[in-house]
Amino acid sequence: MNTAVEKDVAAIDIKTLVALNRQVDGRLVQPPTRARARREGGYRSSLLGRGMEFAEVRAYQPGDDVRTIDWRVTARTGTAHTKLFQEERERPVLVAVDYRRPMFFATRGCFKAVQASHLAALLAWQAMSQGDRIGAFLFSEQQNVELRPQLGKRGVLALLRHLVDDPAWRRPLHQPFTPQQRLHKTLTRLRRVVRPGSLVTIISDFNQWDDNVEKQLALLRRHNELSLVFCYDPLEQQLPPAGEYPVGDGNIVRWLNTVSAAARQEYEQRFAARRQRIEQFCLHSGSHCVACNGSDEPAQVLQRLWRRGGKR
Numbered sequence: 001m002n003t004a005v006e007k008d009v010a011a012i013d014i015k016t017l018v019a020l021n022r023q024v025d026g027r028l029v030q031p032p033t034r035a036r037a038r039r040e041g042g043y044r045s046s047l048l049g050r051g052m053e054f055a056e057v058r059a060y061q062p063g064d065d066v067r068t069i070d071w072r073v074t075a076r077t078g079t080a081h082t083k084l085f086q087e088e089r090e091r092p093v094l095v096a097v098d099y100r101r102p103m104f105f106a107t108r109g110c111f112k113a114v115q116a117s118h119l120a121a122l123l124a125w126q127a128m129s130q131g132d133r134i135g136a137f138l139f140s141e142q143q144n145v146e147l148r149p150q151l152g153k154r155g156v157l158a159l160l161r162h163l164v165d166d167p168a169w170r171r172p173l174h175q176p177f178t179p180q181q182r183l184h185k186t187l188t189r190l191r192r193v194v195r196p197g198s199l200v201t202i203i204s205d206f207n208q209w210d211d212n213v214e215k216q217l218a219l220l221r222r223h224n225e226l227s228l229v230f231c232y233d234p235l236e237q238q239l240p241p242a243g244e245y246p247v248g249d250g251n252i253v254r255w256l257n258t259v260s261a262a263a264r265q266e267y268e269q270r271f272a273a274r275r276q277r278i279e280q281f282c283l284h285s286g287s288h289c290v291a292c293n294g295s296d297e298p299a300q301v302l303q304r305l306w307r308r309g310g311k312r
Helices: 014-023 071-077 112-129 152-165 183-193 211-221 261-285 298-306
Strands: 053-059 081-086 092-098 133-139 144-150 199-204 225-231 244-248 253-257 288-292
Touching: 014 112, 014 152, 014 298, 071 081, 092 112, 092 144, 112 133, 112 152, 112 199, 112 225, 112 298, 133 152, 133 183, 144 152, 144 183, 183 199, 183 211, 211 225, 211 261, 225 261, 225 298, 261 288, 288 298
Parallel strands: 092 133, 092 199, 199 225, 225 288
Antiparallel strands: 053 081, 133 144, 244 253
């Protein structure tokens, strides 16, 4: 059966996002996790940090974390005892979607924002199929929207509605803009709302990537499973054939000259260095990473992300 979903290149709608549910089946690679599954999608694991739910008390054993010692039981029995924790029954899955203005751009395929939305929807349907709770963090120049993780179809549909209704889709076209908040400030907020033990996927072009961004992502990674989806347009990777092209920001039109071979090479090297920096961060931090453009199929992007740690 053909499960391909045809999408608008410059907009999203609820019908298309709902239809992505057809692509979630046994063929879709499972997301990364340190947990071992039980029936009905539950998980028990030693988290990046401590579990969220108390399980039991037992006698202290060499190698146990001293921070988990139950001092009341220890004092009452005269023998050291430690508390055991387990992860909550349903794992929180949070997808962060970048709706800043640079994401509303494409020369081939769809807008980066459209691709990000389809990936977020597919992640939501996948989480539901595994019995996980799905939440979201949508960010743009206008606002941040935080959706607490919910179970089941209700949680997925809430996320889809917020994707479609986000004010970013109703901004006037072809108007210049000045970023109101640096990316690292947004990630600082994201880090504060994510519950430890979550599976976090950030979908963005990572415009404004810098040392501060890496610092916030490293802090987020300490207590969560982290995946980055790097969205880009082919024009950002490589200039068009040699010539002169008009470009504008809504007010001013200038001409882009791509004749110089040296300039073309420098342009490509800057993009390659940026992509390599993102991938190196993921490699060193133990995060997962994949790059995609607007022509890629969302299900295939996620398969690349979850297979072999997600690089390339």
